[in-house]
Amino acid sequence: MKYKRLYFMIFLSVAISVSACSKKDGAQPSVYVPPVEVPPNPSGTTGMTISQSLNQESPKTDLDVSVIYTNSTQSSANFKPLPNGYNDNIKSFILPKGYMVTFAENQNGTGESICYVAAVSDVKANLPSRLVGKVSFVRFFPIKYTNKKGLCNTNVSESAAQKSSWFYNWGLGATSSETGTYTPMTFGKGAATTANALAFITRTDVDHILSFNEPDNNSQANIPIIDTAIAHYKLMLQTGLRLVSPAVEQDNSTASTDWLPMFMDAANQQKLRVDVIALHWYDWGNEKNDKATDQLTADAVLTRFKNYVAKLHAAYPNQSLWFTEYNCNPARSEAVHELFMKSSTAYLNTVPYVERYAYFFPKSLPVSSGSPSYTPTPLGSVWYNISSPSAYSSNIIPN
Numbered sequence: 001m002k003y004k005r006l007y008f009m010i011f012l013s014v015a016i017s018v019s020a021c022s023k024k025d026g027a028q029p030s031v032y033v034p035p036v037e038v039p040p041n042p043s044g045t046t047g048m049t050i051s052q053s054l055n056q057e058s059p060k061t062d063l064d065v066s067v068i069y070t071n072s073t074q075s076s077a078n079f080k081p082l083p084n085g086y087n088d089n090i091k092s093f094i095l096p097k098g099y100m101v102t103f104a105e106n107q108n109g110t111g112e113s114i115c116y117v118a119a120v121s122d123v124k125a126n127l128p129s130r131l132v133g134k135v136s137f138v139r140f141f142p143i144k145y146t147n148k149k150g151l152c153n154t155n156v157s158e159s160a161a162q163k164s165s166w167f168y169n170w171g172l173g174a175t176s177s178e179t180g181t182y183t184p185m186t187f188g189k190g191a192a193t194t195a196n197a198l199a200f201i202t203r204t205d206v207d208h209i210l211s212f213n214e215p216d217n218n219s220q221a222n223i224p225i226i227d228t229a230i231a232h233y234k235l236m237l238q239t240g241l242r243l244v245s246p247a248v249e250q251d252n253s254t255a256s257t258d259w260l261p262m263f264m265d266a267a268n269q270q271k272l273r274v275d276v277i278a279l280h281w282y283d284w285g286n287e288k289n290d291k292a293t294d295q296l297t298a299d300a301v302l303t304r305f306k307n308y309v310a311k312l313h314a315a316y317p318n319q320s321l322w323f324t325e326y327n328c329n330p331a332r333s334e335a336v337h338e339l340f341m342k343s344s345t346a347y348l349n350t351v352p353y354v355e356r357y358a359y360f361f362p363k364s365l366p367v368s369s370g371s372p373s374y375t376p377t378p379l380g381s382v383w384y385n386i387s388s389p390s391a392y393s394s395n396i397i398p399n
Contacts (some may be wrong), residue, residue, distance in 0.1 A: 016134050047096035048120075052085065054126050055090045059085065062292035064318055065099070066204055068240055069138040070107035078201050084140070091136040095123040095393045098145075100207060102240040103127060104137035105271075109237040113273040117242070119143060119392030128399065139240025144181040148349060149388035151180075152358040153367065154326055157254045162367060162373035162384055166356065168324070168392075170213055172196065176205035183244075185210035188221040192232035200239045209236055210278060210324065212246035216259035221246070226259070230266045237273065246280035250308075251285075254315045261315070275398075276355065277316045280309055280325040287329040290336075298339035300330045305344055313353055318399065323348070323357040337365060338382050345386050355391045 051060035061083050063069060068231060069080050071087040095101050095118045105111030112130045116123050127135070144166075151164035156174045166181040168175075172191060176182040184206055186192040192211070200209065214220035215229055223229045230247060246262065252258045259276075267274050283301050290297045305326075312321055328340035340361060348354050361367045366378035376384050382384035 027345045041060060041334055046140070047094070048070065048099065048101065049094040050090045051092045051094075052084060052089050052139065054091050055132045056094055056124055061086070063138065063140050066141045067139070068109075068201060071136045072107060078191070082136070087136055088133055090127065090138070091132050093124075094125045095125075095140070096142055097122050099140060099359070100143055100242060101138065101140045102242075103131055103135045104237070104240070104273075104275075105131065105134050108135040108238075109137050109139075109240055112271050113137075113237065114398050115242050115273065115275050115396070116398070117143065117392065117396035119145075119390075119395050121395060122357060124398060125397065136343045137240065143202075143209060143392075144176065144205075146181045146352065146356070146391050147388045148356050148391050149345065149383075150183075150356055150358040151367070152360055157371070158374050163381065165388075168210060168358070182206060183208050183210055185213060186232070187213045188215075189223055189228060189232040192236055194235050194238065194290075195235065197236050197238040200236075200241065208244055209239060210244045210247070211236070214244045214249055216282065223278065226262050226266050229263055230257055230272065231268065233267070234270070234272055241277045243273065244276040244322060244324075245319075246275045247280050249284075250281050253279065253386075254311060262317070274319060275396075276321045276322050277312065277325045278322050279312060281323060282303060282325075282327060282360075283329045287331040289359060292331070294333065294335040294339060297332070298328065298336050298343060300333075301336070301340050302343045302347065306341075306347060309348075309354065320353055320396070321357040322355055325360040326363065327360050330364070334365055334379055337362075337379055341379070341382055343387070345388065348386045351386050352393045359360070 016342055046062055046065050048058050048063045049056065051057060052065060069082045070079065090163055097118045100115060100117045102113060102115045104113035106283065110190065114128065114131060146242055147165040150164055150166040151159045152168055154169050156169055160177060162177045162179045168183045168184055168185055170185050170187050171186040174182045186209065189361045200206065212221040212223055212229060212231055215223035246263060248260045253260045264274065283304060299340065328336055348357050365379050366377055367383065368374040370378050
């Protein structure tokens with residue numbers, strides 16, 4: 001039965017503590033996330049049109065950017081009621097290039113939902129039959145265009161110094177800047193809350209949220225019970241943002257009894273949208289199987305990595321892939337890391353279903369000299385100088 005309670009979670013300011021989890025030491029400092037008001041639209045038209053008819057025929061109307069439309073009668077800078085006649089009565093739409101839109105069945109973003117990305121051209125489409133005439137939640141917001149290559153680093157200043165197109169720090173507390181787009185992460189279940197979801201509704205500097213970090217690992221997010229993970233993941237659907245799956249350990253991603261497939265099965269049963277699959281890969285189990293030369297070793301690692309990418313795409317053909325942590329194994333030499341870094345990025349740059357990737361620099365091979373200069377190390381310079389294409393090679397139009 002459709003979830004139709006009023007959406008009273010509206011506020012003018014938010015002061016919350018969020019967990020910024022360190023991959024290195026597990027620390028979780030409290031961070032204040034200030035509210036960001038949605039700017040007014042001076043032109044009165046945005047190019048985002050919803051229609052009560054198929055094929056964008058009349059009656060139709062335009063929506064404002066970055067607010068959430070629901071069937072609630074409440075209104076604020078971040079929430080508006082759907083226009084009269086449009087609750088449970090949207091059948092088609094026009095999404096202008098440079099924007100995303102999320103449509104959902106329930107007014108809190110849950111139930112059947114879909115997220116379109118108009119990355120390279122306008123999208124004019126009818127909603128899928130599962131949502132035609134059933135939408136009570138719409139959020140339309142700008143794309144944060146990034147390149148594929150990014151950086152995972154607990155030190156935000158270091159990421160900025162490397163001019164990463166996008167970056168994350170295993171937490172929620174940073175912001176996007178001119179040098180890079182920030183992608184927050186609800187590292188553990190304690191960060192995936194309604195309060196944090198509402199805080200992200202007020203922000204205009206992010207368009208994706210990463211989910212749990214290795215929930216199958218008791219030294220990381222440690223969420224062994226799938227139903228617990230699902231309950232907390234579901235809360236983040238309130239943001240209307242594009243959501244990335246939990247990132248599991250390398251060998252827990254495809255078999256029917258692995259953590260990620262069980263999570264995805266549960267999400268599908270509850271009609272919870274998962275837009276992107278996050279992945280980790282470190283060539284575990286092969287770190288002692290090196291070849292006669294560094295080049296031959298790097299080539300063998302690349303072959304295994306390519307096989308893993310293909311395997312994941314076969315398992316999750318309807319989602320884009322993000323490699324949020326990967327390298328050729330921390331135990332290998334700097335020379336092998338450099339060779340693999342170059343060959344793996346050259347490969348990933350050509351794979352259309354891999355949207356983003358971030359190399360994990362081992363503690364013994366840091367990306368820079370550290371504070372205050374953050375001068376790139378030799379391996380950091382290799383990463384710095386690698387170019388990559390746009391994360392989007394086409395529009396994202398899910399089924």
